[in-house]
Amino acid sequence: MSKKGKIVAGFMAPHPPHLVYAENPPQNEPKAVCGWETLRWAYEGLREEIKQIEFDSFIVLSPHWRTFIGTHILAVPKVRGLSVDPIFPNLFRYHYDMKVDVELAEALHEAGRRHEVPTKLMRNPDFRVDYGTIVTGHLVNPSWDKPIVSLSCNCVSSSYNPDILEKGMYKLGIATREAIEKSGKKVILLASLSLSHQHFTTEGSLPEDMSLEHVSSHGYYMWDMKMLTLMKKGPCKEWLKLIPQFNKEAIAETNSGGLNWMMAAMNYPEYPAKIHGYGNVIGTGNAVVSWIPQEAPTI
């Protein structure tokens, strides 16, 4: 009998391209002198944590692959190209080359069909992977030695009302868990998103001038801290129920449904999350957070 797969961890892993820019990896063309160290150190902590976990693949839900008809699933064995951020092309021009777990993608598509979640496999080899997937993928695993599956963000859910979003992400989460269990694989889930998301609308001449960096408003900071405090405390349903109000009042990127999806897939963990760090990027609030079940296999 084949082994049952499992979700071995879930991470909130934000994708500001500034973090890759400041790290100066060889894949990224622009170079920085410094920047956003506290968040980058948070990611270093996350990467140390990942080293202790035995796993096969990542699945990431990215708000920057936007689809209106269902959830689309990256399903091309290898994708490579140049990703240029349309908002910050001066910071992020990244040469990517990644493997995709097509078997897992297809399993997810099948599970979606069973749960009446409209899904579509993305098989066009010329498709350009979105920068949200790439930034999160790099920051979590810069060696790219594990395959990834990218899921699109279904915008219809958030266009209507929070109940539609929650219902849609619940079904997608259940389908995700089922697909993983049937695959026999150990998988890490990535919710690629920021918290409060009111950008600055101008940029200084030196993007990495940290004297210009701060949260957009005190109110947004209060909201970010409220959510993180509840995550640290434990039961995820306590902060999940605040997401509709958080989305509205803090322009939060949780409106992508990434956390709703991840928590549903992980069967609404009751244990506390670990906050690796929080920081601001062009006014937005970002946190690197992990949920690791106690029974997750370790190396």
Added chain:
Amino acid sequence: MNIGSEKIINRAYLLPGMPQPLLTPEAHPGYGKLRKAYEKVREEILASDADVILIYSEMWTSVIGHQIQAMPEPSLVYVDEEFHDLGTIPYQFKIDVSLAEAYNSEAQKRGLHSRTVAYEGFPMDTGTVVALKLINPDNRIPAVILSSNIYSDSAETALLAQAGLAALEKQGKKAIAIIISNLSKNMHHQFIDPKEDHIYSSMDDARNRELLKLLEEGRLDQFIHQDHYNLKPFWWMEALMRNQGLAFSGETIEYAPVSGCGCAVVSMSQTAIGKRTPVESLNLEKKQAVTLNVQELY
């Protein structure tokens, strides 16, 4: 503003932003009709004396101010993020870099936060790619392409239009203005056979027709359902015309559904071109009213 006694921009077009008319025109009669409408636009542009095609696309969103494409020959192998299964669109376009830079300079003089972008691999939006492939396939006329800043209001968008006119006048150029926008943007929630495509709801259809009628009559200020539409491209176009002292009127060349969205090709000019075709006279199938039951979405 004019060059001699001629206007700088005396013609504008509304084009939709979906890939189906380019990639699968045979999949639905409406896609084929839209394709033919693009071809009519192409013929009119070829017959004009425009030096440049000026494009404002609502599908190219920017957050940090306004962005203007300034790569001399941007090229890419493009795949739409929603309709990736319809195929790949390789493109190479020609940009009027001098005008792009002049536009940027005029925008900054007017206090706008603006920059040019000239990076290999910079993503262009589907609407711009489809438009230029169909209306200017030989790159006979260079283009200048503007982003749609998500925070700009009508006043700022009008300033952006003024900046464009100033740049054109200084360079002694004439332009055709293109705005890229789907009218209603509600899409079907499930994958459908393209043959079954229709406007998402009767409410969307009614509002689209109202907007088209107002465009035909040049009375955009009367359009009241603003919450349901992105009016930025129309503000920009109206400001281009108004700042030249022009009243405009339009001709709806075609109106059809694409994946539920209301897509129209409209020609707008200082005077009506040829025979006006009121939208009511277009032989369009009207589907039965759809009652939207949000519980049925999932």
